[in-house]
Amino acid sequence: MSASVRQSAVLAARLARRAIACNEPRTRKAVAGDNMVKPTDGGSGDGKVTPPVSIRPLDILVPAEIDRYTIGRRIGSGTCGVVHQALDNLLGREVAVKLSPIGEAHVSSGKVPGAQRAYQTEIIAAGRLTHPNIVTVYDAGQYEELNYLVMEVVEGKSLKEYGKGKTLLPVHEALRVIAECCAALDYSHKQGILHRDIKPANIMLANNGVVKLLDFGIAVGLKEDGELKRKGPTLGTPNYMSPEQILGQELGPESDFYSLSTVLFELLTGRQLFKASKVKDLFRLVVHRTAPQLRQIRPDLPAELSEVLAKSLQKKPEARYQTGQELAHALQPFIEKFGLATRRPAAWKKLVSRLKRQSFFLSFSDGEISQLLSKVRVRSFKRGDTLVAAGNSQRCLLILTDGIAQVRYHNKFVRVLADGACFGEARFINGISESHSLRALTDVKALELSADALSDLPPKIHLHYYRYISDLLETKASIATAAQVDISL
Numbered sequence: 001m002s003a004s005v006r007q008s009a010v011l012a013a014r015l016a017r018r019a020i021a022c023n024e025p026r027t028r029k030a031v032a033g034d035n036m037v038k039p040t041d042g043g044s045g046d047g048k049v050t051p052p053v054s055i056r057p058l059d060i061l062v063p064a065e066i067d068r069y070t071i072g073r074r075i076g077s078g079t080c081g082v083v084h085q086a087l088d089n090l091l092g093r094e095v096a097v098k099l100s101p102i103g104e105a106h107v108s109s110g111k112v113p114g115a116q117r118a119y120q121t122e123i124i125a126a127g128r129l130t131h132p133n134i135v136t137v138y139d140a141g142q143y144e145e146l147n148y149l150v151m152e153v154v155e156g157k158s159l160k161e162y163g164k165g166k167t168l169l170p171v172h173e174a175l176r177v178i179a180e181c182c183a184a185l186d187y188s189h190k191q192g193i194l195h196r197d198i199k200p201a202n203i204m205l206a207n208n209g210v211v212k213l214l215d216f217g218i219a220v221g222l223k224e225d226g227e228l229k230r231k232g233p234t235l236g237t238p239n240y241m242s243p244e245q246i247l248g249q250e251l252g253p254e255s256d257f258y259s260l261s262t263v264l265f266e267l268l269t270g271r272q273l274f275k276a277s278k279v280k281d282l283f284r285l286v287v288h289r290t291a292p293q294l295r296q297i298r299p300d301l302p303a304e305l306s307e308v309l310a311k312s313l314q315k316k317p318e319a320r321y322q323t324g325q326e327l328a329h330a331l332q333p334f335i336e337k338f339g340l341a342t343r344r345p346a347a348w349k350k351l352v353s354r355l356k357r358q359s360f361f362l363s364f365s366d367g368e369i370s371q372l373l374s375k376v377r378v379r380s381f382k383r384g385d386t387l388v389a390a391g392n393s394q395r396c397l398l399i400l401t402d403g404i405a406q407v408r409y410h411n412k413f414v415r416v417l418a419d420g421a422c423f424g425e426a427r428f429i430n431g432i433s434e435s436h437s438l439r440a441l442t443d444v445k446a447l448e449l450s451a452d453a454l455s456d457l458p459p460k461i462h463l464h465y466y467r468y469i470s471d472l473l474e475t476k477a478s479i480a481t482a483a484q485v486d487i488s489l
């Protein structure tokens with residue numbers, strides 16, 4: 001970024017002449033928790049939850065030209081600034097320009113507290129962060145009465161358009177977006193920056209599917225580093241603030257992941273995690289009330305996903321996932337499962353008809369295969385990977401759907417398994433530890449069904465399943481007997 005932060009003269013008359021009036025009609029009713037607030041005690045850390053001072057939306061006049069940028073239509077607004085599409089006349093490309101008023105004069109009017117500080121913080125963050133899931137800042141400067149920040153323009157929508165009261169994203173898409181934010185936040189934390197304002201309006205989903213994290217305006221340092229303070233004033237957006245953030249305590253990466261999990265809850269349910277008409281009541285709920293279970297609102301979603309969310313919304317930071325990688329990892333199986341089911345209905349149908357021809361599924365109907373698939377974890381392995389190690393005692397059955405694998409016993413080849421074959425029947429039924437191992441001879445795709453997941457399925461499916469397994473065990477037993485006879489001869 002060429003941070004050409006430049007002080008120019010305040011030419012009010014010129015500004016007025018060339019200004020585009022951009023005051024938005026104020027039709028929206030205020031709802032507790034949607035806008036950024038600053039608790040009045042500034043976060044004493046004494047555990048008290050105090051009423052916040054709310055901040056009114058920003059009204060500023062935007063010039064038609066700012067330095068080398070021709071300003072176009074408004075594409076967004078937030079607590080500190082308005083964002084316009086613009087043309088960079090030098091490089092001949094579309095950009096997004098975020099504008100906020102210079103200086104603390106505006107702060108004293110009560111309109112945009114901290115706008116100047118937010119601008120400076122965003123510049124510091126921009127200098128340190130280069131990541132595919134974080135919006136790129138190209139330039140920054142000051143023009144007349146305004147600070148401006150020039151960014152790549154994200155063609156798409158913020159997650160606000162998919163949250164509370166809006167059409168929900170498909171489950172796998174909501175989970176994917178959150179997993180990408182996990183990667184962006186892990187990166188930012190590694191650079192020593194805590195975002196502190198993770199909420200739907202600060203995450204954009206581009207039309208091409210790319211996820212971009214925005215707005216590092218109230219970021220703080222994860223350690224004292226000369227540029228960013230370790231602890232800024234207690235700011236945030238109540239609906240998405242972590243309990244420790246509300247209490248003004250020292251924050252770690254878990255605080256950002258708590259906020260991110262409140263966004264996930266909203267994306268999956270269409271509701272905010274807690275509701276209250278007054279912000280101070282909302283604060284009390286966030287700090288003291290256990291988060292509602294995802295399963296109560298979306299009984300169609302797996303209990304295991306509800307458990308992931310419950311863990312990530314624990315009140316105590318140490319009880320949550322500690323990194324984005326951990327949270328993303330916990331979400332990954334659900335992304336694969338729901339992605340397969342909903343994103344590619346044609347591919348799903350093809351898979352069902354292919355599976356029907358495989359020995360395991362011969363007695364299953366299409367609907368039963370679909371039901372079974374909704375409970376499995378889809379796994380991919382590379383050639384040479386160990387699919388199952390000897391000694392494994394998880395009650396899981398692996399059904400190969402693509403590729404070839406090799407069964408081994410004490411490091412010696414036993415047999416080859418191909419499409420439709422199963423591995424781990426005895427372990428699945430009895431939970432006894434695996435004596436053989438399974439290694440991929442080619443790239444392999446397999447479905448993993450746990451005994452727990454099977455218990456959620458209708459009895460008819462259990463019957464098919466156990467019939468197949470008992471036939472298989474019987475065949476294996478007769479082979480073993482024959483082998484014994486051979487040996488004794």
Ligand SMILES: Nc1ncnc2c1ncn2[C@@H]1O[C@H](COP(=O)(O)OP(=O)(O)O)[C@@H](O)[C@H]1O
Binds near residue numbers: 079083135201
């Ligand atoms: N680079 C961008 N491309 C497209 N839209 C953007 C971009 N940056 C911000 N926006 C839109 O503007 C809104 C406000 O931007 P943000 O940086 O969050 O401002 P604030 O600091 O005032 O909250 C966002 O919610 C988003 O809708």
Ligand SMILES: [Mg+2]
Binds near residue numbers: 078079201202215
């Ligand atoms: Mg914002």
